[in-house]
Amino acid sequence: MTREELHAAAMALPGATMNVQWGDDHMYKVGGRIFAGADGGYASLSFKATDIAFEALTSSGRARPAPYMARAKWVTFDDLAALDSDEVRDWLKTSHQLVAGKLTKAQRKEIGLS
Numbered sequence: 001m002t003r004e005e006l007h008a009a010a011m012a013l014p015g016a017t018m019n020v021q022w023g024d025d026h027m028y029k030v031g032g033r034i035f036a037g038a039d040g041g042y043a044s045l046s047f048k049a050t051d052i053a054f055e056a057l058t059s060s061g062r063a064r065p066a067p068y069m070a071r072a073k074w075v076t077f078d079d080l081a082a083l084d085s086d087e088v089r090d091w092l093k094t095s096h097q098l099v100a101g102k103l104t105k106a107q108r109k110e111i112g113l114s
Contacts, residue, residue: 001085003042009089010036013096015111028092031107035099036092038080045088046076047095 010016010028017029024040036047046066049057054073057063066074077083100113108114 001045001080001083001088003038003080005085006038006042006045006080006088006092009085009092010096013093014113015100016096030096030100030113031103031111033099033103035095042080044076044078045080045083046074047091048098049073049075049091050094050098053091053094 007018007026011018013030013035015030016035019027019029020040021027026038026040026042027034028036036045038045046069048069051073054065054075057075058065063075063077066076080088100108103111103113105114
């Protein structure tokens, strides 16, 4: 997946925004909460995964537990370019849903996720 494809896929999700923080990391958010992030060069990708996906991806070696966020079931892929675009779009959508699901009803309504 390319940088442009990742950015387009993340920003296509309802209420998604992107902020550059912690130096040059690109953080994709919904309702002010991060659902995915890439380093400044878009070499690596991290996102929140379901419990099952976290176990499958980390135990198979496809991804590694994300530093500082593994307890919250975040994974990191070190080579974005090697990932299948359709698969990443699905992971982003799921991550977005997981994070958006934790927003208050008022927050979800405000960004059109009622």
